[in-house]
Amino acid sequence: MNMKSLLGLAGAIAILTGASWTRAAEVSVAEFTSLDNEYWSNFDKGARQAAEALGLEYRVLTNGGDASKQIGNYEAQITAGAKMFFGNAQDVGNVKQMAEKVKAAGGTYVGIWDALPWFHPIDNGADNYAYATFFAPDGEDNAYVIAKALFEKMGKKGNLVHITGYPGSSAEISRTLGVDKALKEYPEIKLIARQPGNWNQIDSRKVMEDLIVANPQIDGVFGQNDSVGVGAMQALEDAGLKDIPVVGLDGNAETMDLIKEGRFFATMSFTPAWQAGFSLVRAYDVAHGWKPGACERMMYMGATLITAENVEAYTKFLEGDKLPFDWKKMSRTLNPDNWDPQNHVWPIDAAQMWRTAEKPAGYELPKEYTAEFGAGCVDKLKADYESHYKSRIPE
Template sequence: MYKNSFKKATILLICVFLLAGAYSFAGGEQEQNAAAAGPQKMLTTYCTMANDFFLTFDQGAKEAVEALGNEYISATDDRKPEKFISNMSSYAASDVKMMSGYSPTIGSVIEATKLVNREKVYYSNVLEIADWWTPLDAGPYWGMFHFPDARAIGMQGGDVMAEALQKKGKTLLLLGFPGSKAGNDRGLGYKIALENYPGMEVLAEEYGDFTRDKGYSVTADWIIKYGDEIDGIYCTNTSMAVGAAVACKEAGLTDVKIIGTDANKENMKYLKDGSLYGICGIFGPWLAGHAAVVAYDMYNGWEPTVAETMMSTGFIMLTQDNADWYIDTFCGDKLPYDWKKMSRTLNPDNWDPQNLMVPIFPETFSNWEFVEKPKGYEVPKEYSEALASGEYKEIRQLYLDHFKDHTTVPPSSSAPYDKVFASNNIGSETVVDVLTK
């Protein structure tokens, strides 16, 4: 009997699936036509809402999509690669043609970019990229990769730390979670920068999982172990920096210099009251919004050149001097960007990226410097051809010329941190491009 009713149940279920399938075959085409007019759906993917960085990331993408007159959808994956791919696949099946966002691990970028080319969805991504995998490897539907250079951010942090400690001191390094390329590379950059200062030293490094509570407990143990020896703590994100600051305050260590990465409304308070010495701002909301604009432009017929497929983007250094400017400019209800103005298709002549952008040459990309190429892999030759033909230099100049709206550049009163920085590897060696108001 038990088996009998189970059989019936199974048959019923199969019927339901078949019916649903038949319905969709019959109705599918009709819907597709209906969707072509009016606002389009645009998807932005990111890890989790329980994270300050992704909260503002979401805000940026949403503002951009709505400014373009489209319908915003977001999908989170809790840092699970399988959920990330499954989300993209589901939305591709429901005829979403423009996608952008962040992928939870670098490796999942390969399958994601293969997927968008299989499903003919326009895609643009930020921050994480698989080792030795360029947009030209995946196909034409992956338009642009945005990357505030992690190594350069870490090096900047190291320089600021050395400055703050008068080039002599013992510091600690808080990394993200194991396997976060951005976190590890920022840490690496920090250590590289400190090599220029013989008086500076890294006492210890540890993973803090990018969370405030882990940052707190790791720092509390360090304080016991090293006590007053600690002069500074460099953190690869600001949540951990706030945790470290609370731990130092409780232990009565008031003059430890703490530097974090990524600025938002919540943690700017700690910069203002002096708990943090500096924060590196990487313009998370801009990254999200610009990626969405790129997907929009591609959908409307714009094609990126070879040099534009991978772009290094700007970041700034915030200290008490320019904290107020940042709060006034970025922490209101609305972001200071004119999203429509970013679009190459809406403003073919006077588009403005509203941030510093420099093309990345893959062969000397800092992200891949210490990673061996997979067996048999060669970077597509179009990239070296573009470098040889001067396309890279042209594109760099083009984006520099079009960057006219300087609202997002720190005021000159905050020197020496009145600059936007971006890594530039198209010359013979990697340098940092600097732009002031």
């Protein structure tokens, strides 16, 4: 039977069964740690709504923090025919594996949060865009901004406790660099303790309890993320110390409520729903022929400092089932002239980002990237993206 006859038979079957004869939707796959975590639950919400807006089939896979399971998830979805992938890496070593597997399958991968030091997306193949882009908040600058806000709240002097995350992680390193940068500008702020809280509330609460016993005077606490900050806050309140400002980073709903109640001073929100939708849209655009420049292959994403002054406006902006983002308007292929990122987005200086990581012997950043960087791509692209940023997140 020839192809024309086969198509005719398929159409007849569709009519007889009442089924519609349409092309199968393209598949977009989000892969991350766990849906039990509030951050990733919000991430999933944004991804779902973006996929629906673009007419994509959406699949979400979680790995429970298991790096080997993450690789297995990618392999299974590639075997099933998926082509668009986005998400974080459970181990930075996974980045190269995932990028190479997606490249071999002719797909598109957008990485977020976790980059393998000295592995630029162009290193995955200068003649392809399989490792389309990498996105992350600027951890160093975000920590610097909120640390300065904390130090001002402390009256520019006093004893600071810094409870960190896991030693050695990329977010851990960048945020600590930001705190240290701020400390240099506030000589009367004394760092009296820096101990790991392992990114979670329980461990951080115990660390803070011990530090309260060891230090009779504490004037401020910097938590490496919201969970760390909340654990520290609880320990302080249990000890009857209710006027010590505490900060964190993430922008979780619980933290927003604590800010409204006056129990938590500030957080830095990364708007995970927007992160997910923007990453999916970027994967979609590259898969449909848009080619980002070399400087657009690694980009920072904006974050918002949340205090009592703007917490109501920010939470109201995001409340409700339908998110306030126009996902189609983000697309460079659907709106080549009037696209709108709907957040701050700007290029990463890769050498600066990886300056604390040992560079492999003989490695040099891709010539395509260094040429654009030398020609001033950072300032040019930052201005371009800002000029298109029309639908704004409350700040």
